[in-house]
Amino acid sequence: MARRSVLVCGILLLLEICNGNQDYNNYTLIKINPYNDEQVLVANAINATGIEILKNSRGLNDTVDLLVPPSRVNYTRSYAEENKLGFEVKQENYGRSFQELGPPESDELNRTVRTARRRYQKSFHLFEYNSYPSILEFQETVARRRPDLVQVEDVGRSYEGRRIKLVKISANPEAQNPIIFIDAGIHAREWVAPAMALYLIHRLSSDPDVRQNVLDGVDWYILPVVNPDGYEFTRSSAAHRLWRKTRSQTVNSCYGVDGNRNYGFKWAVSGVSTNPCDGETYAGPKPFSEPETQIVRNIMMKNADRMKLYVSLHSYGNFLVYPWGYTGDFLPKQWRKLDSLARSVSNAVQKAGGKPLTVLSAGKWYPAAGGSDDFAFGAVGVPYSYTMELTDGYEFTFPARLLKNVLPQFYEGFKVFGKSIKQEFGSS
Numbered sequence: 226m227a228r229r230s231v232l233v234c235g236i237l238l239l240l241e242i243c244n245g246n247q248d249y250n251n252y253t254l255i256k257i258n259p260y261n262d263e264q265v266l267v268a269n270a271i272n273a274t275g276i277e278i279l280k281n282s283r284g285l286n287d288t289v290d291l292l293v294p295p296s297r298v299n300y301t302r303s304y305a306e307e308n309k310l311g312f313e314v315k316q317e318n319y320g321r322s323f324q325e326l327g328p329p330e331s332d333e334l335n336r337t338v339r340t341a342r343r344r345y346q347k348s349f350h351l352f353e354y355n356s357y358p359s360i361l362e363f364q365e366t367v368a369r370r371r372p373d374l375v376q377v378e379d380v381g382r383s384y385e386g387r388r389i390k391l392v393k394i395s396a397n398p399e400a401q402n403p404i405i406f407i408d409a410g411i412h413a414r415e416w417v418a419p420a421m422a423l424y425l426i427h428r429l430s431s432d433p434d435v436r437q438n439v440l441d442g443v444d445w446y447i448l449p450v451v452n453p454d455g456y457e458f459t460r461s462s463a464a465h466r467l468w469r470k471t472r473s474q475t476v477n478s479c480y481g482v483d484g485n486r487n488y489g490f491k492w493a494v495s496g497v498s499t500n501p502c503d504g505e506t507y508a509g510p511k512p513f514s515e516p517e518t519q520i521v522r523n524i525m526m527k528n529a530d531r532m533k534l535y536v537s538l539h540s541y542g543n544f545l546v547y548p549w550g551y552t553g554d555f556l557p558k559q560w561r562k563l564d565s566l567a568r569s570v571s572n573a574v575q576k577a578g579g580k581p582l583t584v585l586s587a588g589k590w591y592p593a594a595g596g597s598d599d600f601a602f603g604a605v606g607v608p609y610s611y612t613m614e615l616t617d618g619y620e621f622t623f624p625a626r627l628l629k630n631v632l633p634q635f636y637e638g639f640k641v642f643g644k645s646i647k648q649e650f651g652s653s
């Protein structure tokens with residue numbers, strides 16, 4: 226989840242890039258590494274026309290990842306040297322790396338189909354990256370199979386008119402149970418996030434042992450793709466693979482708003498761009514300018530009394546962060562509870578063989594306002610609110626072939642979320 230980009234558009238020649246037609250073939254993926262507190266700020270402050278920040282640093286030894294055009298590689302090296310930052314060229318000709326990912330071999334495909342416990346429909350595989358139409362079909366299929374447990378609610382349409390559907394998993398919808406709300410895919414290129422949300426729907430609706438542990442007494446609302454326009458855009462060609470924003474058309478023929486800067490709590494006070502042509506963190510013309518963020522807001526407001534946990538799924542970096550995101554100057558007074566639950570979740574992921582998640586407050590190293598987690602916590606009053614950055618080591622192009630390893634590991638963390646919410650808020 227890049228916090229800021231220095232891609233400056235507006236010159237006609239760059240419009241192609243602003244609108245997402247950028248193959249990054251000539252770009253170098255460079256990681257600069259801070260070794261002390263002061264260097265974290267310095268590393269996050271790198272900016273020069275053309276350099277795109279894929280990920281900011283959230284602390285010591287957490288790299289700032291940059292896509293650097295040929296003309297800026299020397300600048301980046303000097304910047305690292307002058308500030309005594311680590312400097313690593315991870316990949317030259319970055320765009321080629323994901324053009325070559327391509328579709329899996331047919332063996333591989335067959336194997337993943339068998340690994341998934343059930344085959345839902347021809348075009349859908351739990352351990353693949355699915356098209357949006359086939360995700361919608363999966364949602365309906367699950368609801369048809371488990372009418373006792375799963376309901377699908379139409380919650381609105383995206384800017385380009387795609388239907389957005391919320392999956393509600395509840396063993397007793399009349400019971401007014403506490404609600405856990407999970408969303409994914411506000412950032413288009415973070416494909417592993419929708420994959421995680423869909424895997425959660427699969428496990429919660431089909432595991433025999435799940436009922437007693439995490440379903441009786443807690444309702445799960447899951448919105449797997451908040452920004453389907455962006456998601457489909459990133460699937461349309463390798464040149465669009467790294468698109469992040471929505472696809473609404475703003476001024477100057479520039480497209481899209483960063484949905485995770487668009488929420489109406491402390492909107493735009495920090496860490497945003499006010500330039501509609503910024504490829505990354507444009508906060509939008511006003512809070513909730515996007516139909517997609519309005520949809521999430523409406524789900525939260527409608528269920529505010531019962532909603533006790535909100536988790537927004539993103540990638541990458543293996544972080545589990547809590548409010549405040551808009552400032553690093555202070556923490557909410559309940560921060561110890563947020564911190565402690567997050568650490569239990571991380572422990573469960575680690576116990577299942579995964580990498581532990583780094584737990585901290587989102588705004589500690591680079592404040593960014595208008596995020597959904599701050600809105601849920603600060604405006605809606607959801608007592609536990611998080612952003613989860615899934616996976617590390619592959620930037621935004623986490624290979625599909627590894628999904629079968631990591632999704633079950635993260636799932637163990639979600640079981641801890643479920644048990645904990647049930648324990649604290651469930652009626653017996």
Ligand SMILES: *[C@@H]1O[C@H](CO)[C@@H](O)[C@H](O)[C@H]1NC(C)=O
Pocket residue numbers: 250251
């Ligand atoms: C990328 O490199 C190729 C080959 O060196 C060159 O023809 C092309 O103009 C470059 N593109 C950009 C955007 O720099």
Ligand SMILES: *[C@@H]1O[C@H](CO)[C@@H](O)[C@H](O)[C@H]1NC(C)=O
Pocket residue numbers: 231233272273274
């Ligand atoms: C880089 O940061 C400096 C200081 O914040 C700012 O004045 C300048 O406009 C920035 N440059 C770009 C290209 O964003």
Ligand SMILES: *[C@@H]1O[C@H](CO)[C@@H](O)[C@H](O)[C@H]1NC(C)=O
Pocket residue numbers: 260285286
């Ligand atoms: C950061 O890396 C340095 C050098 O590899 C190491 O000595 C140090 O312990 C690391 N610090 C943290 C907080 O991981």
Ligand SMILES: *[C@@H]1O[C@H](CO)[C@@H](O)[C@H](O)[C@H]1NC(C)=O
Pocket residue numbers: 295296297299
């Ligand atoms: C980068 O620096 C090297 C060595 O100093 C030099 O040979 C090269 O021409 C520079 N490249 C650019 C694009 O300025």
Ligand SMILES: [Zn+2]
Pocket residue numbers: 226227412415539540
């Ligand atoms: Zn993100």
